[in-house]
Amino acid sequence: MLLEVSGLDAFYGQSQALYGVGFSLAEGQIRTLLGANGAGKTTVLRALCGMVRTGGDIRFDDKRISGWATEDIVRLGVAHVPEGRGTFVRLTVEENLQLGAMTRRDRREIAADIDRVYVNFPRLKERRTQQAGTLSGGEQQMLAVGRALMLRPRLLLLDEPSFGLAPLIVEELFGILRRVNAETGVAMLIVEQNAALALELAEHAYLLETGHVVLDAPAAVVGADESIRRSYLGY
Amino acid sequence: MTAQPEKAAVMPVATPALRPRLAVRHLVLGGAIVIALVLPFVAKSFVIFQLTQVMIYGLAILGLNILTGFNGQFSLGHSAFYGFGAYTAAILMHRYGVPYYLTLPAAGATCFVIGFLFGLPALRLQNLYLALATFALAIAVPQILKFQPLEAWTGGVQGLVVDQPDPPPFLPIDTDQWLYYLTLTVVLILCGAAWNLVHSRTGRAIMAIRDNPIAASAMGINASLYKSLTFGVSALYTGVAGALGALAVAFVAPDSFNLLLSVSLLVGLVIGGVGSIPGCLFGGLFVLYVPNIAESISTGLAGAIYGIILLIVIFVMPQGAAGFVRLCLGRLPRLRQVQTGSGGGKP
Amino acid sequence: MELLLHQVMAGLATGAIYACMALAVVMIYQAIDHLNFAQGEMAMFSTFIAWQLMVWGLPYWLAFILTVAVSFIGGVLIERVLFRPIHNAPILSNLVAFIALFSILNSGAGYIWDFTIKTFPTPFGTKPLFAGALIDGHEAGMIGVTLGMLGLLYLFFRGTRLGLAMRAAAANPESARLVGIRVGWMTALGWGMAASIGAVAGMLIAPVVFLEPNMMLGGLLYGFAGAVLGGLTSPAGAVAGGFAVGVIENVAGTFIPYFGRELKLTIALVLIVAVLMFRPSGLFGRREVSRV
Numbered sequence: 001m002l003l004e005v006s007g008l009d010a011f012y013g014q015s016q017a018l019y020g021v022g023f024s025l026a027e028g029q030i031r032t033l034l035g036a037n038g039a040g041k042t043t044v045l046r047a048l049c050g051m052v053r054t055g056g057d058i059r060f061d062d063k064r065i066s067g068w069a070t071e072d073i074v075r076l077g078v079a080h081v082p083e084g085r086g087t088f089v090r091l092t093v094e095e096n097l098q099l100g101a102m103t104r105r106d107r108r109e110i111a112a113d114i115d116r117v118y119v120n121f122p123r124l125k126e127r128r129t130q131q132a133g134t135l136s137g138g139e140q141q142m143l144a145v146g147r148a149l150m151l152r153p154r155l156l157l158l159d160e161p162s163f164g165l166a167p168l169i170v171e172e173l174f175g176i177l178r179r180v181n182a183e184t185g186v187a188m189l190i191v192e193q194n195a196a197l198a199l200e201l202a203e204h205a206y207l208l209e210t211g212h213v214v215l216d217a218p219a220a221v222v223g224a225d226e227s228i229r230r231s232y233l234g235y
Numbered sequence: 236m237t238a239q240p241e242k243a244a245v246m247p248v249a250t251p252a253l254r255p256r257l258a259v260r261h262l263v264l265g266g267a268i269v270i271a272l273v274l275p276f277v278a279k280s281f282v283i284f285q286l287t288q289v290m291i292y293g294l295a296i297l298g299l300n301i302l303t304g305f306n307g308q309f310s311l312g313h314s315a316f317y318g319f320g321a322y323t324a325a326i327l328m329h330r331y332g333v334p335y336y337l338t339l340p341a342a343g344a345t346c347f348v349i350g351f352l353f354g355l356p357a358l359r360l361q362n363l364y365l366a367l368a369t370f371a372l373a374i375a376v377p378q379i380l381k382f383q384p385l386e387a388w389t390g391g392v393q394g395l396v397v398d399q400p401d402p403p404p405f406l407p408i409d410t411d412q413w414l415y416y417l418t419l420t421v422v423l424i425l426c427g428a429a430w431n432l433v434h435s436r437t438g439r440a441i442m443a444i445r446d447n448p449i450a451a452s453a454m455g456i457n458a459s460l461y462k463s464l465t466f467g468v469s470a471l472y473t474g475v476a477g478a479l480g481a482l483a484v485a486f487v488a489p490d491s492f493n494l495l496l497s498v499s500l501l502v503g504l505v506i507g508g509v510g511s512i513p514g515c516l517f518g519g520l521f522v523l524y525v526p527n528i529a530e531s532i533s534t535g536l537a538g539a540i541y542g543i544i545l546l547i548v549i550f551v552m553p554q555g556a557a558g559f560v561r562l563c564l565g566r567l568p569r570l571r572q573v574q575t576g577s578g579g580g581k582p
Numbered sequence: 583m584e585l586l587l588h589q590v591m592a593g594l595a596t597g598a599i600y601a602c603m604a605l606a607v608v609m610i611y612q613a614i615d616h617l618n619f620a621q622g623e624m625a626m627f628s629t630f631i632a633w634q635l636m637v638w639g640l641p642y643w644l645a646f647i648l649t650v651a652v653s654f655i656g657g658v659l660i661e662r663v664l665f666r667p668i669h670n671a672p673i674l675s676n677l678v679a680f681i682a683l684f685s686i687l688n689s690g691a692g693y694i695w696d697f698t699i700k701t702f703p704t705p706f707g708t709k710p711l712f713a714g715a716l717i718d719g720h721e722a723g724m725i726g727v728t729l730g731m732l733g734l735l736y737l738f739f740r741g742t743r744l745g746l747a748m749r750a751a752a753a754n755p756e757s758a759r760l761v762g763i764r765v766g767w768m769t770a771l772g773w774g775m776a777a778s779i780g781a782v783a784g785m786l787i788a789p790v791v792f793l794e795p796n797m798m799l800g801g802l803l804y805g806f807a808g809a810v811l812g813g814l815t816s817p818a819g820a821v822a823g824g825f826a827v828g829v830i831e832n833v834a835g836t837f838i839p840y841f842g843r844e845l846k847l848t849i850a851l852v853l854i855v856a857v858l859m860f861r862p863s864g865l866f867g868r869r870e871v872s873r874v
Contacts, residue, residue, distance in 0.1 A: 049760065070759040079760075086757035088750055090815075099750050102743065103762035147761070309674060356859055363617060364858050367810050371851035374803070378848055498681060505678045538689025545682035546664070553671035 002027050002187050003048075003155060007056035010040070010047045010211075017043045018211045020056070025155070028185040030177075032198040032219065035208035041191040042083050044208070045157045048189075049073055049080050060155070075103050079153035083160060085144040089133030093124055096132050096143055100150025110150070117146040120176050138169040145173070149180065158190045162197060170194070174201055199223040271419055275412040283411045284483070285523065290418045291479045293519030296503045297429060297512065298472030304510035305438070306465050307445035308362055311497050312369030315376040316346045316470040318492030320477025322380065325395040325487040326388055335400040335482055339421065342478035343471045350470025354463035373497045380489035394488030397481050418479050425472060426512055432468075433512075441465055473500075506548055508557025517556045521548075589832045595721035597828020599790065602728045602783035603798075603805025604812065604824035609735065610776035611814050614665075614769050615752050616673070619680040621780055622802030623687035624660075626795060628653040628781035629788050630695050633702060642705055646785060650778045657777025661770045691795040702788035724786045731779060732821050739817075748772055803851075804831070811854045813864025822866060827854070 003025040010018035018040050025031050033041045047054045050070045058066045065073050074080075079100075088096050097117055101110045118125035121142040127135060132143060141161060148156055161177075162170040178201060181188060192198035199205060199219045207215035207222075215222065222228055275283050299313050323345045324338035333341070357368045380389050389395070402413030432438045444451040444458050452458050481487050499522045507518030529541040552559040603622065610618045618624075628649050635645035660683070668679060706723030739745035751758040751768035758765050784798065791797050804827050812823025834849045857865065 051756075071762050071764050074760060074762040082757075082760065086754065086760060088753050088757060090753050091746075091749065095746060095750075098743075098746060099758075099761045099763075102747055102750075151761070303674070309677070357855075360855075360858055363814070364810060364855075366617075367806065367851070368855045368858070370806075371848065371855055374851060375848040501674070502678055502681060505674045509672065509674060535693045536689055538685040539693065540689075542682035542685035542689070545678055545685070549668060549671070549675050549678055549682070553668055553675050555675075 001025070001059075002029075002061060003189070004059040005044075005048070005057065008044070008047060008058065009055040010043050011053045011055075012043075016211065017052075018047065018054075021208070021211070021213050023206050023213065023216065025187050025189055027154070028181070028187055029204070030181055030188040030190065030202045031204045031206070032202035033189065033191045033206050033208060034193075034195050034198060037193070038210070039208040040211040041208055042159055043211075045080060045082075045159050045189070045191055048157060049078065074151070077151065077154035078157065079148035079151045079155070080157040081141075081144045081148045081159060081161065083163075085140050087132045087135075087140050087143055087147070089131065091132060092129050093132055093135070093143055094128045096147050097124075097150055100147035101152075103151065113150055113152070117149060120180070121146055138165045138173075141165060141169075141173065142176075145177070149186075152184075153186055156186050156188045158188065160191055160193060162192060162194045170197065177201060195229075196223075268423070275408070275415050280409070280411050283415050287411070287415045287418050287483055288480075289516065289519045289523050290415075290422050291476050291483060291519070292500075292503060292522050293516040294418075294422050294425060294479070295473045295476035296500055296507065296515040296518045296522075297426065298469045298474075298476065299500050299504050300507075300509065300512070300515055301429060301432075301472060302466060302469035303504060305433075305441045305445060305469075306358075306462055308358070308365050309501065310369040310469075311366050311494070311501065312372035312376075313469075313473050313500050314492045314494065314496035315369075315372045316350060316473040317477035317480065317496060317500075318376050318380065318487075318489075319349060319470075320346050320474030321481035321487045321492065322389060322395075322477075323474070324478035324481045325397045328397055329390075329395050330388065335398075336417075338482075339475055339478050343475045346474025346477075347467040347471040350474075351463050351467030353470075354466030355459070358459065358462045358466060369497075370494070373494045377489045377493050380492070389489070390487075392489065394486060397485050397487060399485045400482055414483055418483070421475065421479065425475065429472075429512055437461075502545065504555075506545075506552075506555055508555025508559075511555070511557030514555055514557035585836070586833070589836050590829055593829030593832035594725065594825055595828070596790075596832065597808075597825035598721065598724035598728050599783070599787045599801055599824075600804040600808045600827050601821040601824030602724070602731075602779075602786060603801050604808035604820040605728065605732060605735070605817055606776050606779040606783055607805050607809040608812075608814055608817050608820040609779055610772055611809070612739070612749065612752055612772070612817075614661075614772055616676060616680075617806065618776065619677070619802075620683040620687060621776065622798030622805070623684050623691075624653070624657070624777055625780035625784035625787075626798045627687050627691050628656075628777070629702065629784035629793060629797075630691055630795075632781070632785055633700060633788075633793055634695070636703070642703060649785065650781050653777040653781035654774040657774040658770045660777075661773035665773075666766060666769075688795055695795070697794055697796075700793040702785070702793045704789040720789055727782065727786060728821060728824075731782065732817055735779075735817055744771075804828070807851055807854050811857060811864055813866045816864070816866045819864060819866025823864065826865075 001024050005024065006022040008018055008021040009016060010021075021040075021044060023031070023033075033044060035041050043052060046052045048058060050065070050068050050073050054066055056066065057064065060073070060076055060078065063076070065076070088099065091099070094114070097114050098110070101113065104110055118128070123139055124143055124146060127139065132140065135143060145158070145161065148158075158177075161173060165173070174197060177188065177190075180186060188202075190198055190202060199222060202219045205215070205217060205219045205222045206213050215228065274286065278286070295313065295317050298316065299310060302313075303309050320342035323342040324335070327333040327338045327341055328335060353372070357365055360368055379385070381392050382389075383391070385391075399410050400413065400417065402408050402410060406413070408416070440451070441461050443454070444461055448458055477492075503518030503522040504515070505518075506521045507514030507516070525544055526537070526541055529544060530537040532540050554562070603625070606621055606625070607617060610616075610621065631652060632645045632649040635648060636642065640648070664679060664683065665676065668675060704720040704723065707719035739749060747758070747763050748768045748771060750761070751763050751765045752772065755765045758768070783801075787801055788797065791801070805824065808824030808827040809820040810823070811826060812819030812821070814820070830853055831849070834853075
């Protein structure tokens with residue numbers, strides 16, 4: 001089991017955002033976290049990266065990482081594409097990608113990986129010397145994913161990758177994610193509000209509601225069950 | 236096979252009781268005013284004078300607070316407005332024989348206009364650059380005051396002597412006590428006005444601008460106008476403080492209104508707590524007494540000791556004295572909650 | 583015309599001082615996203631250390647190198663011990679910490695080495711550069727060293743991984759953590775580098791303004807002015823800004839009657855503020871592009 005979370009609580013100051021959340025992820029799996037706004041999905045990802053105060057147990061590769069600093073968790077092979085993308089807007093596209101590989105030492109492989117990112121995202125190659133802040137929303141999202149992939153992560157965390165993007169671009173992006181997962185075996189935990197899309201890509205789904213996991217089932221099952229879809233996913 | 240979704244129970248988080256704190260607050264304020272009124276009869280002349288100065292600094296700091304707390308910007312140039320206020324009072328009294336109580340609103344009005352005019356272009360600059368602009372103002376003012384062509388009015392390098400106000404004949408108090416009560420009255424009025432402003436619709440508009448200028452403009456609030464008005468009001472307060480200062484010290488000279496004063500005001504603001512009206516008074520206390528304390532510990536290392544004290548205070552109270560008090564008070568209701576075993580915790 | 587040229591050259595010479603300070607200011611701004619108001623005092627203190635080492639018998643260049651090294655460590659320590667614990671506090675509280683540091687260094691230097699003016703040697707000599715030249719050896723040396731440091735810094739920030747990491751850490755600490763950068767240490771490194779640059783600036787300036795605890799007060803002001811004029815995001819701009827301030831100050835002081843001598847500093851600052859009205863990011867600063 002690559003990632004095992006049990007009894008996870010999370011706090012913003014004095015208020016609690018997660019209550020006893022539990023889930024797991026094996027190597028190469030794609031799972032999705034669904035839920036409405038404010039359910040705590042983003043908080044889960046932030047908790048996994050040590051960005052909020054937590055209680056409970058988080059294990060990555062059988063190592064207990066609860067309470068670890070973000071930088072150290074990242075160095076274990078966890079790449080996080082955060083809400084808002086987190087691109088370095090004042091730096092160029094190429095510099096953003098180089099930063100993704102900051103913890104690696106294999107220079108030749110890094111260069112090869114950058115080329116691989118440009119193959120996956122040709123639009124980025126066109127803009128490689130431009131300031132990242134001048135890119136469109138979709139391009140910045142691709143850049144954020146590309147940067148995360150530069151880490152050669154074992155686990156990729158994506159926070160609402162479809163947010164603010166045109167449907168065509170989203171399809172493109174999710175297609176790339178599927179391909180990357182097939183080629184490199186990187187596990188993915190995707191937080192999404194667009195449930196239909198996420199359920200197509202993932203093999204298992206968790207549903208969060210005000211900080212609690214209320215549903216834990218295979219994606220196909222969730223997608224097929226009309227009553228669940230109507231009550232929780234809005235379609 | 237369909238999965239059964241479970242509706243998880245959500246535990247409510249209890250909020251600390253707010254009502255008891257408000258009553259205590261009013262009691263404390265009332266008590267403080269009573270003590271303030273009685274003090275001049277029990278304290279020595281020199282102490283009364285120092286307390287007057289504390290209030291004056293507190294008022295000047297309040298001016299800066301209005302700018303910082305409201306506009307979210309800081310100014311390194313408020314010594315300029317203090318100086319303008321002081322000189323307005325001095326020149327009006329010295330050259331035109333205006334009675335002292337009229338110089339206060341005059342100083343306020345002058346500084347409001349200057350502040351507003353300065354703010355109009357300056358507030359387009361971002362934080363750091365505004366700091367530099369106000370910094371330039373602080374450096375420029377002593378030099379302007381020493382400027383030869385203006386000597387006829389400003390008295391040049393030597394400055395001007397100011398007559399201390401005589402207490403009204405029907406009151407059995409001396410000059411120091413009269414100055415104290417005059418200052419106290421002005422401070423109470425202006426603090427009350429500030430409090431009102433903060434809690435008014437205009438106040439909320441100004442704070443909206445501070446928190447999200449783009450959204451505020453989208454809501455139709457004329458951001459630049461409000462910001463400049465705030466700058467004007469901020470200058471007004473510090474200007475009135477400067478006028479009071481001129482009366483208290485009975486003297487104005489260009490070098491008293493330099494960058495060091497601006498820095499002291501800023502330090503007082505932070506130590507007292509940004510955004511807190513009573514904090515300004517604490518800041519005034521700090522700025523008046525601590526440099527002297529540092530000097531008494533060691534004359535040679537006075538500056539270093541002052542710096543160390545500053546650091547200790549910032550480490551212990553990063554949000555200033557007001558923030559510290561808020562923190563302490565905030566902890567009390569929570570303790571009460573834990574003891575009675577109610578609400579907010581893991582299910 | 584010759585007077586103008588002379589004043590411009592003299593302005594460039596004093597401008598080198600400001601350029602050096604401006605460089606240190608921008609350096610640390612790039613590292614920590616704040617202005618270091620105690621930069622001048624740190625530089626002054628470092629210069630005193632160099633002076634003390636030479637009094638104890640060390641040759642100039644050895645003292646120079648040791649001072650730069652000690653300043654680097656000092657900068658790192660100040661960041662770790664003083665500023666790291668309060669980095670979550672509001673900006674103004676940090677500002678007060680800077681003021682405190684300023685006060686401690688100024689007073690400390692005065693206490694240890696007293697306020698009498700001391701001379702500080704220059705390795706460049708004071709003879710005019712070539713016959714009829716308008717700048718002397720030391721002034722040329724200042725300009726050369728400043729430009730040299732600028733070149734090294736440029737190479738460091740644009741060409742090395744560590745430089746990129748530092749830029750990222752300053753620009754967006756949270757994202758930097760997400761790529762594994764130890765942001766705390768990047769900030770400390772930035773402080774160390776700025777302290778070193780400041781030390782060099784101090785050791786270059788001291789021969790001209792003479793060594794005493796208040797020697798950097800004017801220089802820091804002008805250095806800030808130069809940095810802001812050039813644009814805080816551009817080290818080259820800062821250096822250019824510093825030179826510009828030197829020239830403006832000198833030319834204005836000589837040619838604008840009456841105002842010149844008394845209001846020299848004010849004129850420089852007013853001009854800078856005027857420039858900022860039209861170009862808020864400074865003459866060479868990059869406009870920060872951000873989508874709302």
